[in-house]
Amino acid sequence: MKFWRKEKSILYALHPEKIPASGARLTYTFGLGGIAVLASLVTLLTGVALTFYYVPTPTDAHASIILIQDVVSFGAVMRGLHYWGAQVMVVAVTLHLARVVFTGGYRPPREFNWLIGVALLVITLVWDFTGYVLRWDDGAYWAFLVGTNLLREIPAYGETIYRAIVGDAQIGANALLRFYGWHIFGLTAAGVFGIVYHLWRLRKDGGISRPVLDENETREFISRDELFFREFITSALISAALVFLTLIFPAPIGTAANLDAGVSDVRAPWIFLWVQNLLRVIPPLWAGIIAPMFVLALIIALPFLDRRGPGRAIWFARERWKPQAILVVIAIVLSALSVLEVWR
Amino acid sequence: MNQNGNEGNKGNKGKRDFLYFPSTWFFIATLALFFATLAIVWSESHQPWREWIARYNSQNAVTPVPIEIRALVPTQTGKPELCVTCHVGIEDISASHPAETFGCVVCHGGQPRALDQDRAHATMRGGRNPSALEVAAQSCGQANCHGGYADPDAERNHVDRVLKSVQATYAGGIAHVRFSFGAQKSPTALFGNRAVSDATQVLSPQLRALEMFPANPVSGTLDAKMIACLNGGCHLWTTPAKPQAYQYRGSGCAACHYVYADDGLYRGKDATIARDQPGHGVAHQLTTAIPFSQCNHCHNRGNYDLRTMQFDRRDDLPPVARPLSAQMPPEGRRLIEYYQPIGEFTKCEVELNCVDCHTAQEAMGDGHIYGSKKDAQYVQCQTCHGTPASKPQTAIIKDANELAMRQARINGHAEFIKVGDQVIATARGELLWSIKQIAPNKFVQIDKVSGKIYNVPLAQGSQCTQDGKTQTSDYCHECHKVVR
Known part of the structure; x- marks a missing residue:
């Protein structure tokens, strides 16, 4: 009896028979999309495991994390992989986005997939923030308070949106449960659907973008086995890296949120440090709502600023300088604001 | 040019099947996964708490205890505490505070479910000493314990009383030094280490309140010299800055009730407390049977020189050699260890212990503010x-x-x-x-x-x-x- 028949394996079946070699080159994609998918899978699986131990109530949330971290067998590894998987996911998704901009991968027919990708970026960030809140330690609690209060700044509909998302008049047990629900059901459903849709659409759009061929050039392909092989190597190396990250830098957890004590240590997760910085200098509506929305709108608009000259699937093509320049400016401004926030 | 035209497979790349044609990369990747798995298993079996239990087993002549997580569920709180996993064998703090009843957290605070040292200790009250006066009201003096009773004169209001006692305020010392140097017109106490007030004052001589001695006086002034001196450890709010033999003690309630050996070494069973580092009590124990040697950790370790505004440590003490079992040294030795310029004793001072005459109200205050030790006795x-x-x-x-x-x-x-x-x-x-x-x-x-x-x-x-x-x-x- 033969258990392993690769042609009947589902993983195998999910892969195309062959893909153009130029789109699969390491120096073209750096495997970033794949790494993002892997990171999301690691985060998802460890997240499922964590739901067996996490208690989403204000009195027990923090204590249950301590329990996971220190007492539950392999709990620290589980939580560490969840944390580092999520961080790698954010980084990979962001770099993947940059790669697509710098190589013009959003060009038709892939412009719709660009929008799905941006949606996935937003989902990833919110996923990350809701997960951060579930720690219910001092830093997270106050970030939660500040973050949700920003919703109230939205003109006219602020309160409505706040009560929809927080599910209460102020944050507390209900809000924690709501965010737990968002984190493990709402965002997971949206995220998984988004990833599948993104990949499916990639196939429908003809695979990874590639340069237009000259008349006398031959398109080279790699087989399904080769693709599978590369995926395996990358996954194994990234997984090992995640494990060592976890063991060397355990996932952080602060002291339990103390609702009676005054605001002590508001610390946004690192992805939102730039917002935290802005909040210190400009009004909350502008810093917390309008600025992020503006950045998001810019990113969405990037493909439509392309002058549509040649240069498809070529790194840093001059004809496409506008979207690239805008992305660089966004990256520099957000990084600078974040670094300044850390230094203060 | 490929025979198949513009699109087609190239060379042997397409023939590779990772399961059947292992390559260098395959080898590296598999090895990385293998070591990652090994690392997980290793880290799981080498958590620090395991090492502490192992050290406890090797340090103490006891039947080895199994290396497992221990949870103590004190009857007072009903909430499990894992502290004794690492602190296995630690002494009950006193017969009146058995760990089975009170546990650790009710006094020490901290995170009782954590087994990681930093995490477990992050929120401890007063660090190692929950009786430090900054936090004593939340630990020793919490509601229904030794303080916080509505009646300020309630006999159990020890912590509230101590805060007003001369040992904590140091009001007499401050007033007399300032008076001696002309910084105040009379030796009447104006300042304490902290601001205190007494609404009920029924006894004479009475002081209604003491202001807090300025914490950051202009440098170079008398007050600046005094604050340096005060922070050096001559009252219950502090411990000696760089204690030497015979000077080890805690602050707050522990200054008296937590007995230190003259060499400052721990002799209990808890393996997490270093036995070769001075600065730990003899054992994790509070007592009201306070030996004279404990009082001596402050009261007989030297004298203040008013001219230089410095504390002169006495240098005539014999090397610490007293075996701990003999906490009561022979009377002759007591005379050597006792140090006051007057050098006068009554016989009882040689035979008895300080606490035999200096009552709780004298040592810990009676709830009223006094301007000097003399007034309080x-x-x-x-x-x-x-x-x-x-x-x-x-x-x-x-x-x-x-x-x-x-x-x-x-x-x-x-x-x-x-x-x-x-x-x-x-x-x-x-x-x-x-x-x-x-x-x-x-x-x-x-x-x-x-x-x-x-x-x-x-x-x-x-x-x-x-x-x-x-x-x-x-x-x-x-x-x-x-x-x-």
């Missing part, structure tokens, strides 16, 4: 010995639960007195349980530390000529002078 010769004209004042113990009985029990000498006994009462009506009348003219005293019984002679019918009306506390020194 009230136990005199006549308190125990009476006057030539009369016997000492006494009172009968009426109830098994009254303060005197409780004090005897906590001290560990419950058998010394019983309901119906006649014991000494101070001028304030406070019962001194350790001195009882056993015959019309016969009083005996039990040493609170050693448990030895002493005969207490009466002034009545003796050569004593003191007048009770003009007596002060330092008159105790007048009889049986022993000069070193």
Whole structure:
């Protein structure tokens, strides 16, 4: 009896028979999309495991994390992989986005997939923030308070949106449960659907973008086995890296949120440090709502600023300088604001 | 040019199947996964708490305890605490505070479910010492314990009283130094280490309130020198900055009740407390049987030089060698270890312990603010010995639960007195349980530390000529002078 028949394996079946070699080159994609998918899978699986131990109530949330971290067998590894998987996911998704901009991968027919990708970026960030809140330690609690209060700044509909998302008049047990629900059901459903849709659409759009061929050039392909092989190597190396990250830098957890004590240590997760910085200098509506929305709108608009000259699937093509320049400016401004926030 | 035209497979790349054609990369990747798995398993079996239990087993001559997570569920809180996983074998803090009842967290705070050292200790009250005065009101003095009672004069309000005592305020020292240098017009106390006030003051001499001594005075001024001196460890808010042998002590309640050896070394069973690093109590234990050596950690370690505004440590102490079992050294040695320029002792000072005469109210305050030690002390010769004209004042113990009985029990000498006994009462009506009348003219005293019984002679019918009306506390020194 033969258990392993690769042609009947589902993983195998999910892969195309062959893909153009130029789109699969390491120096073209750096495997970033794949790494993002892997990171999301690691985060998802460890997240499922964590739901067996996490208690989403204000009195027990923090204590249950301590329990996971220190007492539950392999709990620290589980939580560490969840944390580092999520961080790698954010980084990979962001770099993947940059790669697509710098190589013009959003060009038709892939412009719709660009929008799905941006949606996935937003989902990833919110996923990350809701997960951060579930720690219910001092830093997270106050970030939660500040973050949700920003919703109230939205003109006219602020309160409505706040009560929809927080599910209460102020944050507390209900809000924690709501965010737990968002984190493990709402965002997971949206995220998984988004990833599948993104990949499916990639196939429908003809695979990874590639340069237009000259008349006398031959398109080279790699087989399904080769693709599978590369995926395996990358996954194994990234997984090992995640494990060592976890063991060397355990996932952080602060002291339990103390609702009676005054605001002590508001610390946004690192992805939102730039917002935290802005909040210190400009009004909350502008810093917390309008600025992020503006950045998001810019990113969405990037493909439509392309002058549509040649240069498809070529790194840093001059004809496409506008979207690239805008992305660089966004990256520099957000990084600078974040670094300044850390230094203060 | 490929025969198949513009699109087609190239070379042998397409033929590779990773399961059947292992390559260098395949080898590296598999190895990485293997080591990652190994690392997970290794880290899981080498958590620090395992090492502490192993150290406990190797350090103590006991039946080895299994290396497992231990949870203590104190009956008071009902919430599991994992502290004893690492702190296995740690002593109960006292007979009146068994860990089974109170646990660790009720006093120490911290995160009881954590097994990681930093995480578990991050929110501890007062660091290692929950009785530090900054936090004593939340630990020792929390509601229904030793403080926080609505009636400021409630006998159990120890922590509230201590905060106003001269040992904590240092009001007399501050006032007299400032007065000596002309920084204030009278020696009346104005400042304490912290601001305190007393609404009820019924006793004389009274002080309504003390201001907080300026924490950041102009540098170079007298006050700046004084604050440096104060922070160096001469009152209950601090510990000595760089303690040497004979000087180790905690701050707050622990300064007196948590006994340190002269060498500052821990001799208990908890393997997490380093046995070769001075600065730990003898054991994780509180006591009211405070030996004179504990008082000496502050009161006999040198003297203040008013001219230089410096503390001169005495340098004539013998090297620390006293075995711990002999906490009561021979009387001759006590004379050597005792140090005051006056060098005068009464016999009782050589034989008894400080706490045998300096009552709880003297040492810990009575809830009122005093401007000097002299004002705060009230136990005199006549308190125990009476006057030539009369016997000492006494009172009968009426109830098994009254303060005197409780004090005897906590001290560990419950058998010394019983309901119906006649014991000494101070001028304030406070019962001194350790001195009882056993015959019309016969009083005996039990040493609170050693448990030895002493005969207490009466002034009545003796050569004593003191007048009770003009007596002060330092008159105790007048009889049986022993000069070193």
